[in-house]
Amino acid sequence: MRVELDEPKCVAAGQCVMVAPEVFDQRDEDGVAVVLDETPGAELHEQVREAAAVCPAAAIRLVGD
Template sequence: MSMRVELDEPKCVASGQCVMAAPEVFDQREEDGVAIVLDDGPAPELHDGVREAAAICPAAAIHLVER
């Protein structure tokens, strides 16, 4: 199964929860803390962490497309 990670930057509230759940896939910009996607097509072994990041995002700014 493949996964594509999409981030709705304007919705991001810079809580950092995604970085804690999946640091290989998410980071935060230094200037404002808004999340950035480091890998929009993560390896299967990272999928659980990415799903957790999407589930705990307080702004619901992370969207996953799984095939």
């Protein structure tokens, strides 16, 4: 699985960070999400799927999932 983030779509809600903090963080200056690990290990896949599902802007895309 590869994680992609459409930064312009991100509304800085922080839901992804709450669900998968090992994979997502937020920039200090504007709160926009950033991907810390574009190819997380299998043990994180369920958290990443949940993060994508709860993203209010649908800014997270999972490739190869």
